[in-house]
Amino acid sequence: MNITVNAKHITLTDAIRDYSEKKIQRIAKYFDDKMDIHVNLNVEKNMHIAEIFVNVKGMFLKGIEKSEDMYASIDMAVDKIERQVVKYKEKLISRKNIENRESMEDLKLSVYDYNEEHAIEEPTVVISKQIPAKPMDIEEAIMQMDLMNKNFFVFRNAENSEINVVYKRDDGKVGIIEP
Structure with missing residues (x-):
């Protein structure tokens, strides 16, 4: 796992760097493969912004959160990415006819045991429009x-x-x- 932490308009202390890396370990537990993670921390007008970008075998995940506390922003961004991973994994598992099984095996998602209350409903198409593409x-x-x-x-x-x-x-x- 390759983690890069950058800061803009804020001093990157060891405490913030260690906290970021510790929280990112929550994401790393879902994957067995190498992953690149870029964390950008920024402060704009009293708002602390945490941007986390994850790249695993061509799958890109992004979590951007703002709050008045940098630690809270990091927590919320990691939570957002974790929800994306769980949702993506559940979609892969729920599909009965997976056309490209090799790509699923390449991701090597580790097993995640979750409660029924975290189950995610499949989105349904509510409206369909046909438009002329002029x-x-x-x-x-x-x-x-x-x-x-x-x-x-x-x-x-x-x-x-x-x-x-x-x-x-x-x-x-x-x-x-x-x-």
């Missing part, structure tokens, strides 16, 4: 997303005829997903 440039797609007051917009990129997605990021900027 060719447009990125700027027009962003404008359409803003006009419809949505957080994302699917469109066919006029430059390469591929289906793309523009979306609003948490920081207020716009991102694009391209195949």
